[in-house]
Amino acid sequence: xxxxxxxxxxxxxxxxxxxxxxxxxxxxxxxxxxxxxxxxxxxxxxxxxxxxxxxxxxxxxxxxxxxxxxxxxxxxxxxxxxxxxxxxxxxxxxxxxxxxxxxxxxxxxxxxxxxxxxxxxxxxxxxxxxxxxxxxxxxxxxxxxxxxxxxxxxxxxxxxxxxxxxxxxxxxxxxxxxxxxxxxxxxxxxxxxxxxxxxxxxxxxxxxxxxxxxxxxxxxxxxxxxxxxxxxxxxxxxxxxxxxxxxxxxxxxxxxxxxxxxxxxxxxxxxxxxxxxxxxxxxxxxxxxxxxxxxxxxxxxxxxxxxxxxxxxxxxxxxxxxxxxxxxxxxxxxxxxxxxxxxxxxxxxxxxxxxxxxxxxxxxxxxxxxxxxxxxxxxxxxxxxxxxxxxxxxxxxxxxxxxxxxxxxxxxxxxxxxxxx
Ligand code: GDD
Ligand code: MN
Numbered sequence: 001x002x003x004x005x006x007x008x009x010x011x012x013x014x015x016x017x018x019x020x021x022x023x024x025x026x027x028x029x030x031x032x033x034x035x036x037x038x039x040x041x042x043x044x045x046x047x048x049x050x051x052x053x054x055x056x057x058x059x060x061x062x063x064x065x066x067x068x069x070x071x072x073x074x075x076x077x078x079x080x081x082x083x084x085x086x087x088x089x090x091x092x093x094x095x096x097x098x099x100x101x102x103x104x105x106x107x108x109x110x111x112x113x114x115x116x117x118x119x120x121x122x123x124x125x126x127x128x129x130x131x132x133x134x135x136x137x138x139x140x141x142x143x144x145x146x147x148x149x150x151x152x153x154x155x156x157x158x159x160x161x162x163x164x165x166x167x168x169x170x171x172x173x174x175x176x177x178x179x180x181x182x183x184x185x186x187x188x189x190x191x192x193x194x195x196x197x198x199x200x201x202x203x204x205x206x207x208x209x210x211x212x213x214x215x216x217x218x219x220x221x222x223x224x225x226x227x228x229x230x231x232x233x234x235x236x237x238x239x240x241x242x243x244x245x246x247x248x249x250x251x252x253x254x255x256x257x258x259x260x261x262x263x264x265x266x267x268x269x270x271x272x273x274x275x276x277x278x279x280x281x282x283x284x285x286x287x288x289x290x291x292x293x294x295x296x297x298x299x300x301x302x303x304x305x306x307x308x309x310x311x312x313x314x315x316x317x318x319x320x321x322x323x324x325x326x327x328x329x330x331x332x333x334x335x336x337x338x339x340x341x342x343x344x345x346x347x348x349x350x351x352x353x354x355x356x357x358x359x360x361x362x363x364x365x366x367x368x369x370x371x372x373x374x375x376x377x378x379x380x381x382x383x384x385x386x387x388x389x390x391x392x393x394x395x396x397x398x399x400x401x402x403x404x405x406x407x408x409x410x411x412x413x414x415x416x417x418x419x420x421x
Contacts, residue, residue, distance in 0.1 A: 011107040022215035046126030050118040051136035056251035082122040116221035132208040140206040151240035157213040162201035167243025223263025232271040294344040306332035345415035
């Protein structure tokens with residue numbers, strides 16, 4: 001049964017970009033001095049607890065955390081439960097405790113899901129100078145918080161609870177689980193050494209970070225591993241590690257599935273691409289490199305189809321060359337359009353799936369490709385005829401230039417929003 005609570009006081013979930021302000025909104029607006037809310041002005045430490053179906057754990061966890069933190073911080077801390085609308089109503093169970101625990105705040109997220117994004121949404125409403133995260137299932141021992149707090153108060157930008165330093169470990173993990181955990185770390189070391197090698201336990205979801213170290217950094221989290229996002233995008237100089245033993249779950253169930261491994265791999269690759277030199281350059285130029293690479297791959301598939309169709313129509317069936325070339329090109333254009341609409345610009349097309357709008361995009365795509373073709377012939381003539389570049393090199397150059405042109409114009413005209421023009 002859902003306990004009766006004052007739902008008005010639930011925290012609204014932030015929307016939009018995953019950006020943390022250098023100062024909390026209350027501080028900026030001066031709400032901190034509000035005498036009705038004596039806590040907000042003094043909050044030094046904000047601890048986010050992401051939850052999904054943790055109704056059996058949340059009460060005990062809040063009690064222990066409150067006692068532990070009150071001993072060292074008095075009332076200068078807050079606990080922020082970010083629950084993704086759990087079917088077991090974890091959010092309601094937590095909200096019912098607010099009367100007894102005034103430093104507890106509860107967010108019920110309905111629009112988004114996922115561990116990493118939940119943590120950031122929590123930090124976005126946090127008021128403390130130090131931001132932290134701890135699992136909501138008591139597998140992270142609360143007393144380790146004291147060591148972590150001590151480290152950030154003494155100058156560390158990041159303090160990570162680690163299973164792989166002195167005092168750390170796992171309780172009774174199977175060989176398979178240990179292997180997967182270490183394998184994931186090894187893979188990370190290969191793909192993203194600059195981030196993964198900085199801590200002994202990059203998989204940890206138990207850490208504290210100084211607000212300024214991640215403020216104003218546009219975060220783009222994925223899956224479970226929020227720590228690699230923080231190290232990868234934040235301005236983290238000094239790192240401390242504190243050992244802890246990962247406890248066995250007493251209540252509820254883990255939410256880890258194979259999907260988390262796939263997301264982790266995707267996350268590593270994304271940080272690698274966006275953090276490398278090419279990523280930095282494209283960010284400065286504001287150029288969507290990932291989208292462009294997808295567009296290029298689709299273009300290659302079109303080239304294969306175009307050639308195959310020309311061979312089929314002209315070579316095998318004996319149709320006239322011009323007619324065959326036009327038909328082959330159109331089939332390739334349809335192929336490219338479908339892939340681009342589903343994949344390259346899939347996120348933009350999602351909100352405009354109606355047939356009419358799709359047809360409009362297809363017609364624009366067609367016209368732009370045709371103009372690209374004319375541009376290519378002109379360029380080829382210029383590069384070869386005027387600049388006297390080797391014809392094959394000139395051809396490749398012309399294709400490269402036209403691909404960028406095609407991509408850019410299609411991005412701006414075909415997929416942006418159909419209503420613009
Ligand atoms: N809001 C929200 N949304 N919370 C979630 C979601 C979600 O989609 N998925 C999981 N959680 C919460 C869980 O309720 C729990 O409090 C915490 O995130 C961790 O999830 P578990 O499913 O218990 O993960 P685990 O114990 O297998 O894995 C943990 O192990 C690592 C050790 O390598 C992760 O929590 C890591 O953070 C941890 O370091
Ligand atoms: Mn867990």
